[in-house]
Amino acid sequence: MPPQRSTRTRLRRVGTMMRTLRESADKTGYDAAERLQCSQAKISRMETGDVGVKLAELEALLGYYLATDEQRTRALTVWKESRHKSSWSRFADALTERFRAYAELESDAALIQRVDISLVPGFFQTENYALALHKAAPHFPSQINIDRAIEARKKRQRRLDDDDPPKVHAIIDEAVLHRLVGGPEIMVEQLQHLHDLSRRRNITIQVLPFGAGAYATLGGPFIMLVFADPEDPTAVYREHLGGGSWVEDPAEVDQYTRTFDDLRKAALSAKESANLIREVAADLDPR
Template identity: 45%
Template sequence: MPTSPTARRRRLGIELRRLREAANLNGVEVTRPLGWSATKLSRIETGRVAVHHGDVGDLLDLYNVADESLRQHLITLARESRQKGWWHRHRDTLKAGFDSYIGLESDASIIMTYQAQVVPGLLQTEAYARAVIEATAIKQVADRADEKVDVRLSRQQLLTHEAPVHLHAVLDEAVLRREVGGPAIMAEQLTFLVERAGLPNVTIQVLPFRAGAHSAMDGPFIILRFPDSADPDIVYLEQATSGLMLEDAGEIDWYTRTFSALTARALSADESARLISRSISS
């Protein structure tokens, strides 16, 4: 079962949609007898909102679900999906929707990311993270920067806890060359990358400038893959003030194939580690 409330909401939505389709009911046939809006049903099925267990019971009655174990499982999911993750208290500090991303990230088993400008948040040092946050902030507010740094560092526990996520990062060579925060901070960050690349669950590849044009030149992206095949992959695209999560199968396939193409063109993990090490003193 998913462990984060956000992931539980998503799983619950997937299951409820599957049951609706199995009952051969469309949205209108569900919302009309329940007195709901189409928006409410859509948000439930896409996992955008927490669902009261009573509403889940009403849906299961409408779908003629008699299996008591399944009913209890979904009602339990509904109750647990209303809990708050550790990141919830920071939601006013985060970009719109990023708290939902953190909830899904915390439940992923594999994270694949391509970054063109900066080191991925899961691999940033405290000083580098602060420099990035302060450089991209519209307003310089010290306490908000502190909180954002704390959130970023807390997320990194995913790489080192008992069942760590596997992170596969492809970094454009520009990430190594762009000096963020000054020479000392950059050297510390590159050293940290080499150290993190030594973890068995972390793979870092560098896409060198000589690789030329490629299919991901439109921008960075993150793919989340979950331990249960019932939970489809998600692609996350970060923007300046918000983020976008893609769940369409065709879009997921495009980004998955693009990531595979990037890994094929990038330096191997060993070659990448050597290039990063050379960049520390250059």
């Protein structure tokens, strides 16, 4: 895990601390909203790190929750750290605000677990595959933004080459291997890259075969980010067309954790999956 946490992780930590203090003080979100004269939705977004907390708001809530001197000092320290500008802000022309927040959290995750049902995960996409995907969505960002989006994707992928890379466990539907994104030549390149990645010690790729039948996440892909520091709870990001949404409620996160474990058991082993990826690539390549 990188020694310096991202802005998003710090915001999340401030929010987690405030939620814990609120619950310990036996206060509701409505109570906190009344204290700040704001909406409950704002309190919720502050506690999940979706929005920043102003110093005056933080001080008011710390007093309202009867925080100890130690808790106050800790909260103010993390709050000051969260004021640093995000390294992902320069991609505002290529990524949505919510996905920039995701990219920040991803950069701090020690373990990334994801389920993909229709496309190769962005972490594993070749440049040609990614470009073909963008060209297939003409109603989304312009050519200039496509270039920037691919640059942002490369920035994310460089984490895989870090001295201390995250562990990545990806479960992909077999349909992903057969969908000809960009044509046979681009798809062969992508599948070969996927096979090469599967040989890395920190990467596990499992294919969920057609024979597995229906499964819980056929409605959409999701990603779980697990952090080395126990102060940072696991977060789930659900992807959909044009954006995504967060799941951070512990009970819901637990449901996704159990679902991922079920899919892991239903999928082919890593070795069987690598063999299948190689076979599909060979069928597409007549040479």
